[in-house]
Amino acid sequence: MKGLLIKDLKLMKNMRNTLIIIAIVALGMSFYTSDMSFIVVYLAVISTSFTSSTISYDEFENGNAFLFSLPVSRRDYAVEKHLFSLLMCGGGWLAGSVLTVCGGVFRDGLDPAESVMAALVLLPVAIGLSSFMIPVHLKYSGEKGRIVMIILMGGVFLIVISGAKIAEKLGIDFRELGERMPVMSDGMGLAAALGISLVLLLVSCKISIRIMEHKEF
Amino acid sequence: MLRIENLQKNYGAFRLDCSMEVLSGRVTGLVGQNGAGKSTTFKAVLGLVRPDGGKIEILGKDSGQFGAGDRQELGVVLSNAGFSGYLTVRDIIPVLGSLYARFDKAFFLEQVKRFGLPDNQKIKEFSTGMKAKLKVLTAISHRARLLILDEPTAGLDVVARDELLELLRVFMEQDDNRGILVSSHISGDLETLCDDIYMIHQGKIILHEDTDVLLDNYAVLKMDEREYETIEKRYILCSRKESFGYSCLTNQKRFYRENYPKLAVLKGSIDEVIMMMIKGERL
Incomplete structure (x- = not known):
């Protein structure tokens, strides 16, 4: 596992220029917008996408066949990709949060506690997205993976929009429903969201292990 | 070290059905044409692929238990x-x-220096020979017991090939409990390195012989049609019609040398044996 993590971190060197551009864009955005959620999600999701890049690098010139002839199990590989993704996602989220919290406090005079809370709310979203991406990229490599990802994202978007339209026609008001639900503190809500996102990550990990165990090289 | 019993794998029309063994202290070669089933x-x-049948035992463990x-x-x-x-x-x-x-x-760094591999250049920018050297160095740098080498000398020049083969010989000399399974399309490599050789064709092992026996006892006999009609065929494995008459592969070179002194008896190289076994007609 450690060897795989080192390999992926070494592969990240190839994405040095992309990382610099992302940092500059995020820094630029922090000067022109007070919408911190966008910057945090932008950094977290982009960082997560580096995991997909390392999967592509592993597949380059049939590299996976060699990788699995080393003392590396397919389970180790799938788990490592999730760990790496979590590290990347966490790193991106942290960088985005520091940037926006500092911006909020020093430029707009916001309460730091409020800014940190807002940043924390976005963490489960980023983890949830990364859970979604890894199995798709492990199952469908290269260009095919990107196409499947776009179709799935479109599908999710379509389901949400259709659901909202149907609910509207049936006269269901989600805002009212939310107000009627038992009161939950911000902290508890956040913990629940984080819990759900981690469960999603575990499910994703399990699916990824299955995908890898069925693959031939 | 490695025992393969009736290993089966089907890819469309291709069917692999292979049995072979690598013993401790020996270097075993696997030769065959492209697409014969070596890889x-x-x-x-x-x-890396799931067999459709058969049994593989590696270092005393069933392949399913080999983690x-x-x-x-x-x-x-x-x-x-x-x-x-x-x-x-x-x-x-x-x-690593x-x-x-x-x-x-x-050891790894020493060999990297010896073979002149650049340590800070992307591997994809390496020449074919440099990539081959790096692969072999990677395989022998952790005191493994069994080496499984698929075309390790592909793309290497004669000098680099000799250096790598020497590394493999040293690897074997360091420990009697080591073994190597190696495939190569360069028969010269196998003749100087392997103790025994398996020949695979269309997914099936068609010959297994000690290299010494193969080089000492096998020969290709060249003869015209009249000689072919009368020659003793008991020790002829296969024959092939040629423009001048027939080429025949035998594993009893001495018998034909002694009993047919006028016959053209050519030393059996691995290439000749492969050619005859694949293109010739079994008797």
Whole structure:
């Protein structure tokens, strides 16, 4: 596992220029917008996408066949990709949060506690997205993976929009429903969201292990 | 060290049905044409493809029980795969150090220097020969017991090939309990390195012989049609119609030398034997 993590971190060197551009864009955005959620999600999701890049690098010139002839199990590989993704996602989220919290406090005079809370709310979203991406990229490599990802994202978007339209026609008001639900503190809500996102990550990990165990090289 | 019994794998019309064995202290070669089943056999041994039938035993364990930890004992070269080309030699050192408990960094670095491999250049920018050298160095740098080498000398010039073969000989001399399974399309490599050779054709092993026996006892006999009609065919394995008459492969060279002194008896090289076994007609 450690060897795989080192390999992926070494592969990240190839994405040095992309990382610099992302940092500059995020820094630029922090000067022109007070919408911190966008910057945090932008950094977290982009960082997560580096995991997909390392999967592509592993597949380059049939590299996976060699990788699995080393003392590396397919389970180790799938788990490592999730760990790496979590590290990347966490790193991106942290960088985005520091940037926006500092911006909020020093430029707009916001309460730091409020800014940190807002940043924390976005963490489960980023983890949830990364859970979604890894199995798709492990199952469908290269260009095919990107196409499947776009179709799935479109599908999710379509389901949400259709659901909202149907609910509207049936006269269901989600805002009212939310107000009627038992009161939950911000902290508890956040913990629940984080819990759900981690469960999603575990499910994703399990699916990824299955995908890898069925693959031939 | 390695025992393969009736290994089966089907890819459309191709059917692999292979049995072979690698013994401790021996270097075993696997030869055959492209697409004969060599790489599929290697991949099945390494668990990269799922066999449709048969049994594989590696270092005393059934292949199903042979886990990632057990692969510490293997050194592998695959003909068409290696570390990601986006890594450098300097990058893979800590990776190997973490994956292999007995990775010999000093030896690896010494050999990298000896073979003139650039340590800070992406592997994808290496020449074919440099990539081949790196693959072999990676396989022999963690004191493995069994090396599984698929075309390890492909793309190397004569001098580099000789140096790598010497490394493999030294590897074997260091420990009697080591073994190597190697495939190569360069028969000269196999003749000087292997103790025994398996020949595979269309997914089936068609010949297994000790290299010494193959080189000493096998021969190709050249004769016209009249000689072919009268010659003793008991020791002829296969024959092939030629423009001048017939070529016949025998594993009893001495018999024909002594009893047919006028016959053209050509020393049996691995290439000649492969050619005759594949293109000739079995008697």
